[in-house]
Amino acid sequence: MKSFVFAALFLAGAAVSVPALAQFQKPEDAVKYRQSAMALIGNHFGRIFGQLKADKPNVQTIQSSAALVETLGALPFEAFVPDSTLPNSKAKPEIWTEQEKFKAAAQKMQAAVAKLNTAAKGGDVAAIKAAFSDAGGTCKGCHDDFRAKQ
Numbered sequence: 001m002k003s004f005v006f007a008a009l010f011l012a013g014a015a016v017s018v019p020a021l022a023q024f025q026k027p028e029d030a031v032k033y034r035q036s037a038m039a040l041i042g043n044h045f046g047r048i049f050g051q052l053k054a055d056k057p058n059v060q061t062i063q064s065s066a067a068l069v070e071t072l073g074a075l076p077f078e079a080f081v082p083d084s085t086l087p088n089s090k091a092k093p094e095i096w097t098e099q100e101k102f103k104a105a106a107q108k109m110q111a112a113v114a115k116l117n118t119a120a121k122g123g124d125v126a127a128i129k130a131a132f133s134d135a136g137g138t139c140k141g142c143h144d145d146f147r148a149k150q
């Protein structure tokens with residue numbers, strides 16, 4: 001009987017606390033999650049850039065990073081939970097006041113990095129450069145609108 005009561009209380013507690021910050025214990029965890037994902041995206045985007053600047057780009061390096069960037073591009077957005085504009089976050093309030101616009105910018109980036117991955121698989125450096133430039137434009141566009149400068 002006692003364990004049944006505990007179980008019932010536990011489930012009731014879970015039902016109340018789950019919707020708000022389901023995947024994150026506290027706002028700091030959400031900020032850390034999205035900043036980690038963005039750091040990895042930036043790192044692999046940078047590796048591709050490094051290759052595209054080289055005299056003889058290493059297409060395999062580009063391919064592995066482009067595949068990762070496509071996968072990683074799906075990660076940051078669930079972590080923009082409400083009330084996670086902390087001092088160490090550059091997230092602008094517009095993320096939450098203009099949610100549709102933010103979502104559209106995220107989807108634009110995801111579509112562009114999917115195209116970059118496709119171009120990388122094709123191995124044509126000129127096509128990769130064009131797709132990389134488009135993808136970079138979507139990063140910049142979203143940062144201009146939704147990331148504070150400092």
Ligand code: ASC
Nearest residue numbers: 042045046136137139140143
């Ligand atoms: C990166 C990075 C960004 C974008 C942006 C593209 O590698 O860290 O924020 O690309 O500079 O314009």
